[in-house]
Amino acid sequence: MxxxxxxxxxxxxxxxxxxxxxxxxxxxxxxxxxxxxxxxxxxxxxxxxxxxxxxxxxxxxxxxxxxxxxxxxxxxxxxIKTAQQEGSLINGYVNPERLGVDRWLAMIAATDAGNVGVPVCVIDCGSAITIDVVDVGGQHLGGMIAPGLSMMRNALVKGTSGIRLKDELPAEVSLLARDTEGAVTGGTLYAAVSMLDRMCSDIVASQGRQTQFFITGGDAPMLMPLLDNEFEYDANLVLNGLWRVATEVKN
Incomplete structure (x- = not known):
């Protein structure tokens, strides 16, 4: 397929x-x-x-x-579209069809790959950063959406007159930059990392230390070295979920 x-x-x-x-x-x-x-x-x-x-x-x-x-x-x-339920996974949105299908498929793949009987948190670091949590019974508890690194950078460019940035993120980031490009990169990177670290801490406090964290998306490799939490990285999490659902639909 x-x-x-x-x-x-x-x-x-x-x-x-x-x-x-x-x-x-x-x-x-x-x-x-x-x-x-x-x-x-x-x-x-x-x-x-x-x-x-x-x-x-x-x-x-x-x-x-x-x-x-x-x-x-x-x-x-x-x-393939978002559904109310897939196996034991239950969509937590008030209007299930409003949940992005990429988030839905990533949760399907993560709950398949995760340890049995533990909560799962899925983070996708793409154009936007999305976070979703599934409890031990397969109930999607809800999630968060925040701007991704490129979106934050673009907001600074559009909202100021003196910032000009290259299209691609630099390969290396210094804690304290000595040019505007590096300062924007570091600032947006640490903004995303701080948000994710706090979110992970709060989720562990509510769901327990056994919570299993998955991360995917194009910016994940750049963020992971700075994050405090341990993650299962899977670049193909959405495709894995797509394969799972598509196989059932085709059959």
Missing amino acids: FLVDIGNSRIKWAVSDGDAFTSIGEAEYVAKELDAQLDVMLNAFEKQSAIAVSSVAAPRVIKAFVSWVEARWQSDVYI
């Missing part, structure tokens, strides 16, 4: 043989250029018999993706 996770700025894909991912890739995209970009991203793949896709992007993006698949591969497309 061909799996595709469409985020706000990146597309990630994987091919599953039923037991493992045989190929994984990702790339940034621009909505108005998606058709041409998919030609480049997926050019190496032959026609796929079944495609499962999850998306938190604008409706026009998923529509463009489905149109591309129908034109190039003539394949069945399964659009």
Whole structure:
């Protein structure tokens, strides 16, 4: 099965043989250029018999993706959405469909991979930083959403007249910077780390020290060395959840 996770700025894909991912890739995209970009991203793949896709992007993006698949591969497309319940996992939102499907799939994968009978916390560090907690009975207790590193940086650029930043985050960060670029990077990084450390502390206080923490997302490797808590890092957490749900839908 061909799996595709469409985020706000990146597309990630994987091919599953039923037991493992045989190929994984990702790339940034621009909505108005998606058709041409998919030609480049997926050019190496032959026609796929079944495609499962999850998306938190604008409706026009998923529509463009489905149109591309129908034109190039003539394949069945399964659009995976957030549900009220998946196995023992129960959606905690008042309006379940309003929970982002990426968060839902990450929780499905984390509760599958986690230790039996312990609470689970899932943190996704992408365009936004999302946090979700599931109790020992599989009840999603709710979550938090905060701006991600790039979003915080962009807010400073838009809200000030004297800050100019490069598009990509630097590979190394100093505690005390001697230039504006480094100062913004350090400030936003420590803002995210401080928020996550406090959040983890409060969750442990409410759910117990046995709580298992999972982390994923493009910015996770940059944040993890500074975090106090121990995390299970899985770059493919959302794709793992997508595979789990898509397999059930297809069968």
